[in-house]
Amino acid sequence: MSFQLIKSDTKIDFIGLRHYAFALSLFMILVGTVSLFMKGGPRYGIDFAGGVVMQTKFDSPTSIDAVKASLEATNLPGLVVQQMGPAADNDFLIRTSTTDGTSEAVQHTVSAAFDKDLAGAKYTYKRIEMVGPKVGEDLRGKALEAMYFAILLVAIYISGRFEHRWMASGIMAAGLFAGITALQYINAPQVWLVVGALVITLALCYLLKLNYALGAIVALIHDVLVTVGVFSLLNKEFDLTIIAALLTLIGFSLNDTIIVFDRMREMRGLKTGEPLTVLVNKSVNQTLSRTLLTSGLAFVAVGSLFVFGGQVIHDFALAMLVGVVVGTYSSIYVAAPLVVSLTPPDDALDQPAPAKAKAKTA
Secondary structure, X not given: XXXXXXXXXXXOOOHHHHHHHHHHHHHHHHHHHHHHHHOOOOEEOHHHHOEXXXXXXXXXXXXXXXXXXXXXXXXXXXXXXXXXXXXXXOEEEEEEOOOOOOHHHHHHHHHHHHHHHOOOOOEEEEEEEEEOXXXXXXHHHHHHHHHHHHHHHHHHHHHHHHHOOHHHHHHHHHHHHXXXXXXXXXXXXXXXXXXXXXXXXXXXXXXOOOHXXXXXXHHHHHHHHHHHHHHHHOOOEEOHHHHHHHHHXXXXXXXXXXXXXXXXXXXXXXXXXXXXXXXXXXXXXHOHHHHHHHHHHHHHHHHHHHHHOOOOOHHHHHHHHHHHXXXXXXXXXXXXXXXXHHOOOOOHHXXXXXXXXXOOOO
């Protein structure tokens, strides 16, 4: 007898719990939004806000606490010191969000602090990089644009794949192009351009009754907002590494959602005549074991990165850990239940299959 984590005949009423799940999701998003509002927005890293990155290696044993204590008096804004690799390497990454002056001026300030407080210690700078505020702003806009186009392509694919409405997908794309053109005509900032495009996409999905696409998009936005909220509560920085994590978790969450949607499509094809709520509940229950096993293995792998991967990859692993948990939750409690909530009671999906004609008797 083969081992099963969860029996295939489970009958958990996920759809019956959807209103509680929606309330919990709304609460998590609200808490994260309030945190962002109180802190004046996300705490951008050097990639987005601009600044200087310096990788410094000491020839003799030096602790990270000693390096931090030495740099405290410099009053460099947004100063972050991270250990790179094993402690025996004495390799440190120094980051500051200053945009005044040049990288040479920052190097001179850091060197003066080391020469004063770490007298006799020999060190070298392995790399020094500076990101200007304009470059950081462009990167921020491009990052948002990348996440938006990922979500848009998801909407088009799901509409055609599971609802067989490629024409409606084309209309959505055309409407979106018109909306983007209008926003560009009024010279809207790039950030608002992306946000406006996302709102237009959601509105068009709703008006065109692309319920599967709308459910998947809302679930993906839910995952991103909750993860961003957690980072805001923990006062973590947002940089290109975190954007990479968010794009990765979008793909991971979408994989779980598509598995559930595909089972829903198969159940509909059986023409059992059961209500849509019953079909969706069966679909989620039948794919539950696969979903939890996939998410569990991903959680273990990312958890190993979080614990043993070192300080440099710590925030990336944290974003992935949160994303794996939230993405699994949204696939079960947000995407599929939202399809049920958006489908009218008299929709064809909710009607019994037509009765078969009785065979004529001789």
